[in-house]
Amino acid sequence: MRSSNVEAVVLKVMEYREADVIATLFTREQGKLRGIAPNARKSRKRFGGALDLFARLTLTLRIREGLSRLEEASIVSLSSHIREDITKVAHAAYACELTDILLPDGMPNLRYYRLLCAWLERLDSSPPSPADRRFFEINLLNILGYRPELGQCPVCDSPFDGTKPLTFHPSAHAVTCRNCAGAGIAVRPTVPPLLRSCLSTGRFGTISFSPEELADAGTILDNLIMAHVGKELKSLRFLREVE
């Protein structure tokens, strides 16, 4: 079997046997995969400490179903500033766990790869911010096809113009105008337009939310993510503790 060269982000690392490492990677070329790096904890030459959480690497590997074989790695970015700050670690760990759960094995997704790299770069270079987290999440839902309608009420088609009161319906994964709402959670009219802006700018740090808007965006995004993940993630509990 031929070796392939890929670029990847390290999502999860597990020590295995005496000196091996098993890593879960999100690769640009092959999507998510798991690989074993034989003797990685002894061979600094082939892996050079590259198989660290949140690191971005170039890798030579032999793709195999189930467990690929990692042959060599070199570091593109270690994201070392993330590791100096527990809140940054919590954000990065949550992003990596979401990636591990929501992205299927072996399906490349270049847009998502770029988003994940941009989020880790942002965390590495700037203080962690709740607005950036929500920016990441709405882009993740959008790329995976899980975004709710943010431009108009899906029931009566009236546009979300930033002034009319709105309601979020967790069980329907939808935001409607107040007129079309049965029971649900009130959200500020400006929130869907703000989330829409997060999808059109493509750059972290460009959209600002008030604390109230951030809380409403959090209600919508946490509910939607929970609906697709199907369980409470350990990394989310940790993130809530450190925030």
Ligand SMILES: [Zn+2]
């Ligand atoms: Zn409506």
